[in-house]
Amino acid sequence: MASPEIEALVQALARLPGLGPRSARRAVLHLLKKRETALVPLSRALEAVEARLATCGICGNVDTSDPCAICADPRRDARALCVVEEVADLWALDRARLFPGRYHVLGGRLSALDGVRPEDLRIDSLIARVAAGGVDEVVLAMNATLEGQTTAHYIAERLEGHPVRLTQLAHGLPVGGELDYLDEGTLAQALRARRPVM
Amino acid sequence: MASPEIEALVQALARLPGLGPRSARRAVLHLLKKRETALVPLSRALEAVEARLATCGICGNVDTSDPCAICADPRRDARALCVVEEVADLWALDRARLFPGRYHVLGGRLSALDGVRPEDLRIDSLIARVAAGGVDEVVLAMNATLEGQTTAHYIAERLEGHPVRLTQLAHGLPVGGELDYLDEGTLAQALRARRPVM
């Protein structure tokens, strides 16, 4: 069989989502055959990210700088905050350049089943950002799941009395659907038709 | 959007076979969230392979040593040589531990269409290995394609007069099938039922 180093590379790739042992092996063969154009660039890219990986102290995004590129961008509208469960959701929305404001990543959703409580999420820091002023609108962009909507309601309650417009993504998201899997058209429509919370 | 470093990593992964831009993005998110258990191990594995990558001077396999682990393994039967088109085919056969002998990788197949001639493949070095003696059997494990079979016939002619038993994989391979895509059961059967050439 292949050497321990090559086997280790196959194993490391096979653990990525979307890659099984078989496709990892094909990917490694490709890397071995294209040392200069595939293996070396991938290795350098990983090193660069590894060296600078940081969680944004403001919004919870992961990036290669803190604050992240979005929080540091003066062209982004600081008066609108889009609250998402996961970094993947931020990426899904931002990839389509749908939202001109900034983000707040909770790091999950409230779940009795999984024992996730408010203090396990970045909710206090969200309230603090709003309380600090300068925010006009908070878009609650949770998944259209029971837990996502429970989380949205909890945050809506916590923000009661703050002078901000609370909105949520338009229904029209498929029930049980997760933001990160939706096409950009659906996301765009849901964002355009966002409406005040209750 | 994400930083240039993260975008570069997405691009590098998206170029791997089996990964598109979407799955590359999901893989990168996974790497960012699991720095110590996913990103760092993958980065170290790539570095280790990059530093030691070599093409075996004996058989043409790619490995982290030259001679490769197979050629250097004294337990492998040096009297049986399995000739394959590509390194991927060697891996496919060896992954299933089907063949106890050693290999010879041609680096392709003869093709009038693609202008691949005998001197473009590692055929002379195969003849030299056989001519050096100590080889009893040469298994021609080309793909069951027109070009694969043309290549097998060409090698059979070149080896005429050498005191070796020439065999080929049993038919039973699906017509047009490529070794690297077959399940291990099919490969095992084809190898077990291998038969003399002509």
Ligand SMILES: [Zn+2]
């Ligand atoms: Zn940020």
Ligand SMILES: [Zn+2]
């Ligand atoms: Zn070798």
